[in-house]
Amino acid sequence: MKKVIIALVLILSVFIVGGIYIYQSANASYAQAEQETVAFLKERTDLKDVDEFYWYNSEATIFTVKGSNESAEEKYYLVKTDGGTVIMFDAADMVTEQEARRKTNEARSPKRILNAKIGLMEETPIWEVTYKNEHDRLGYYIIDLKTGEWIRSVDNI
Structure with missing residues (x-):
């Protein structure tokens, strides 16, 4: 033993x-x-x-x-x-990370937010929030870093 x-x-x-x-x-x-x-x-x-x-x-x-x-x-x-x-x-x-996550929750109702990161899209500073939807598919919610306005969403990847 x-x-x-x-x-x-x-x-x-x-x-x-x-x-x-x-x-x-x-x-x-x-x-x-x-x-x-x-x-x-x-x-x-x-x-x-x-x-x-x-x-x-x-x-x-x-x-x-x-x-x-x-x-x-x-x-x-x-x-x-x-x-x-x-x-x-x-x-x-600028829009804070917490605000970007809150806006993503309100707009997409994700199952889980994975991360948020700052980048540039055609010279526009953005927050890219990555999440999993209710079907465990990957999604991106992209908002303007300065205004907080929605730019683009990509769902069901």
């Missing part, structure tokens, strides 16, 4: 260590992108403290950092990966 328990503990340990390794490997590129984007922005802008990081892929890849500057003003810093162009917005003038 003792050998069975030891064998089970060893097998369980291997699964736990393997799971941790897989998780870290999967998140390595995200962590690296965040680290490099923050360093890039601290060199070129007034970014001081970081609150959130968003990775958006569509027409182009956009990395966004929500943070504060030396004057403690909350800002969004959008970085276009093709060329390194930085676009800044005052967070106080």
Whole structure:
């Protein structure tokens, strides 16, 4: 009986260590992108403290950092990966992530919201909210970051 328990503990340990390794490997590129984007922005802008990081892929890849500057003003810093162009917005003038999620709930009544991220659609800053509908199908609800107005929905993917 003792050998069975030891064998089970060893097998369980291997699964736990393997799971941790897989998780870290999967998140390595995200962590690296965040680290490099923050360093890039601290060199070129007034970014001081970081609150959130968003990775958006569509027409182009956009990395966004929500943070504060030396004057403690909350800002969004959008970085276009093709060329390194930085676009800044005052967070106080933009729709919050919570508001974007609330608007998605009201408009689409999703089963579950998966995430929300900031990006650019034809040079318009947007919130892209990803959700699962009542049939467990993927959907996107896209609103204007500045006005909160609906731009586009994609359902049943």
